[in-house]
Amino acid sequence: MSESINIAAQSASFFTGFKLNDLWYLAGAAGHTLMIAALAISIGTVFGVFFGWVLSVSRWAGAATLGLVLDMFRSVPLIIQLILFFNFFPIIGLPLNPFAAGTIVLVFYTAALVASVARGGIESVPVTTRKAARSLGLTYWQELFYITFPIGCRSALPAWTGVALGVLKDSALVSVLGYVELLRASQILITRTQQPFIILAIAGAFYFALSFPIARITERLERRWQS
Amino acid sequence: MDYTFHWRPVWKRLPELIEAGLLTMEVAVLAMLLGIVLGMMLAFIRMSGRRELTWFATTWIETARNTPALLQLFFFGFGLGAFGVHLSPYVIVLCALSFNNAGYLAETFRGGFQAVPDTQVRAARSLGMTWGQTYSRIIIPQVLKIVYHPMTNQMVWSVLMSSLGMLVGFRELSGETQFAASQTFRVFEFFAITAVIYYVIVKLILGGSFLIHWKFFRKGEG
Numbered sequence: 075m076s077e078s079i080n081i082a083a084q085s086a087s088f089f090t091g092f093k094l095n096d097l098w099y100l101a102g103a104a105g106h107t108l109m110i111a112a113l114a115i116s117i118g119t120v121f122g123v124f125f126g127w128v129l130s131v132s133r134w135a136g137a138a139t140l141g142l143v144l145d146m147f148r149s150v151p152l153i154i155q156l157i158l159f160f161n162f163f164p165i166i167g168l169p170l171n172p173f174a175a176g177t178i179v180l181v182f183y184t185a186a187l188v189a190s191v192a193r194g195g196i197e198s199v200p201v202t203t204r205k206a207a208r209s210l211g212l213t214y215w216q217e218l219f220y221i222t223f224p225i226g227c228r229s230a231l232p233a234w235t236g237v238a239l240g241v242l243k244d245s246a247l248v249s250v251l252g253y254v255e256l257l258r259a260s261q262i263l264i265t266r267t268q269q270p271f272i273i274l275a276i277a278g279a280f281y282f283a284l285s286f287p288i289a290r291i292t293e294r295l296e297r298r299w300q301s
Numbered sequence: 302m303d304y305t306f307h308w309r310p311v312w313k314r315l316p317e318l319i320e321a322g323l324l325t326m327e328v329a330v331l332a333m334l335l336g337i338v339l340g341m342m343l344a345f346i347r348m349s350g351r352r353e354l355t356w357f358a359t360t361w362i363e364t365a366r367n368t369p370a371l372l373q374l375f376f377f378g379f380g381l382g383a384f385g386v387h388l389s390p391y392v393i394v395l396c397a398l399s400f401n402n403a404g405y406l407a408e409t410f411r412g413g414f415q416a417v418p419d420t421q422v423r424a425a426r427s428l429g430m431t432w433g434q435t436y437s438r439i440i441i442p443q444v445l446k447i448v449y450h451p452m453t454n455q456m457v458w459s460v461l462m463s464s465l466g467m468l469v470g471f472r473e474l475s476g477e478t479q480f481a482a483s484q485t486f487r488v489f490e491f492f493a494i495t496a497v498i499y500y501v502i503v504k505l506i507l508g509g510s511f512l513i514h515w516k517f518f519r520k521g522e523g
Contacts, residue, residue: 149503150500151460151465153464153468154464154478154495155496157488158492158493161488165304246369246372257369257371261375264379271380271383271384274372277372278364278368282367285368289366289367
């Protein structure tokens with residue numbers, strides 16, 4: 075009996091409740107989430123637009139190979155991709171830390187998702203518009219950068235935002251590799267405080283605060299462009 | 302590169318992996334069906350305009366859409382544990398996936414309902430149909446046709462999300478793979494094969510979705 079009381083007393087000192095300091099800790103971790111997501115989205119979008127352009131111009135051989143690779147990134151769960159590549163880099167003699175490995179995988183994942191969006195955007199521009207631009211004397215690249223991309227951007231923006239928000243949320247999976255972002259930080263706090271409900275709610279609120287405003291702004295933009 | 306690939310342990314466990322893959326499909330399909338029912342209800346509630354109910358539906362939808370699926374899974378797994386509700390891994394994954402699917406599908410359905418003209422409801426009603434008949438025979442079939450492709454996408458997401466089950470100890474495809482990998486230390490090999498199995502599952506689902514579409518919706522196209 076006295077033993078169990080003793081253990082209870084010990085555990086009382088071992089687990090400490092949620093403190094205000096922990097909120098700052100979570101905020102810092104949310105910064106990490108934002109950083110890895112911003113990196114992945116910006117680099118992944120550049121790759122994705124390039125892939126999308128390749129898909130839209132290439133005949134079936136190019137489109138089939140690239141399309142197959144990108145399709146694989148879209149059809150395999152991100153968590154499997156992360157574990158697979160995290161264990162693959164050491165095999166080729168390039169051990170990476172969780173942040174670098176996670177970012178690389180997220181970049182390719184984003185690129186695969188953006189590629190189909192970008193392709194749709196490029197193909198949404200009427201061929202007649204593109205031909206008109208060419209016959210006005212614009213070179214292929216001028217036409218691509220000054221005509222197709224700006225017009226295609228409009229139709230691709232809602233889908234692109236969806237992808238970007240998806241990557242922001244999916245970046246939570248990098249916690250599996252051990253990178254301390256928002257979700258990992260909340261798990262660390264749960265282990266210490268044994269108050270999973272409140273901490274998960276706070277972590278959820280952070281994600282919500284990052285994601286919801288962007289979703290709303292895009293919705294409004296989309297509505298304005300439609301009318 | 303001084304790493305030797307060992308594929309034999311993976312081949313030995315392949316039947317177990319495929320069985321786990323079936324479990325993945327089972328939970329993903331169940332979560333999808335639950336998600337469709339719940340999502341339909343949420344869409345109706347949101348369109349009904351009753352304030353308290355709308356608030357409830359909006360909270361559900363926005364939470365499901367704006368927080369990571371993994372966080373929702375942990376919430377059902379560990380968060381509910383704080384209230385003494387301890388669910389089995391299967392139920393945790395099913396609840397979390399259904400919650401998430403319902404949130405996304407509710408918005409999809411809402412868009413679908415908006416795409417069907419109001420006049421159809423009035424026309425059906427003036428033909429003497431009840432509300433139930435109007436919705437079940439006129440409106441919902443049209444909505445399902447409109448939202449079929451987004452629904453297929455959601456089904457694929459449902460499969461992909463079920464892989465998170467490994468983090469709450471659910472032995473579906475990913476969980477089984479992790480278990481087998483931890484026993485044999487052939488992490489890369491096991492996860493490579495699992496990636497292939499997921500690819501096949503997704504293709505099977507897309508194929509099945511194409512067949513269903515061909516069977517039910519081909520009339521009146523083109």
